[in-house]
Amino acid sequence: MAQDIRAPRRRKADLLGEIPDGQLICRAMHRHDFPSDRLDPRMRKLPKGMTAQLTREGVFQITDTCQRCGKIRAFTMQPGALFDTGTVYSYAGQTAPGFDDWVTVPWDDASDLGITSRDYRGEQFRRSAEMVIRDARPAKSTS
Numbered sequence: 191m192a193q194d195i196r197a198p199r200r201r202k203a204d205l206l207g208e209i210p211d212g213q214l215i216c217r218a219m220h221r222h223d224f225p226s227d228r229l230d231p232r233m234r235k236l237p238k239g240m241t242a243q244l245t246r247e248g249v250f251q252i253t254d255t256c257q258r259c260g261k262i263r264a265f266t267m268q269p270g271a272l273f274d275t276g277t278v279y280s281y282a283g284q285t286a287p288g289f290d291d292w293v294t295v296p297w298d299d300a301s302d303l304g305i306t307s308r309d310y311r312g313e314q315f316r317r318s319a320e321m322v323i324r325d326a327r328p329a330k331s332t333s
């Protein structure tokens with residue numbers, strides 16, 4: 191029986207440590223902070239990070255930039271800016287200017303090292319531990 195004896199290419203902690211803060215939080219939360227998700231008719235203008243371009247075909251090309259990690263997605267709105275529930279999102283391979291480069295965690299590494307969303311969450315708290323300790327209130331006295 192063949193057995194895969196490859197050693198993990200990198201250690202889990204090393205790999206998690208390479209992920210910039212914003213990307214780490216998006217991964218820990220399982221979602222990006224795309225401005226179009228916060229689109230609200232009470233707004234006076236498009237939210238920061240969202241652009242709309244009217245194309246020659248009369249549809250709107252929307253570009254969304256995650257305000258935490260800089261990941262870019264694009265989709266099309268129909269004439270009249272109607273959102274089609276079957277809309278397909280496409281994601282750029284790079285982040286927007288001003289953000290850290292996107293760190294890809296190869297599927298092999300993630301599975302070899304057993305990286306799960308809880309690991310991202312753990313790393314998020316590890317990096318924030320100092321703040322938790324500093325801002326924690328002392329336990330109330332029960333006596």
Ligand SMILES: [Zn+2]
Binds near residue numbers: 213216256
């Ligand atoms: Zn993000």
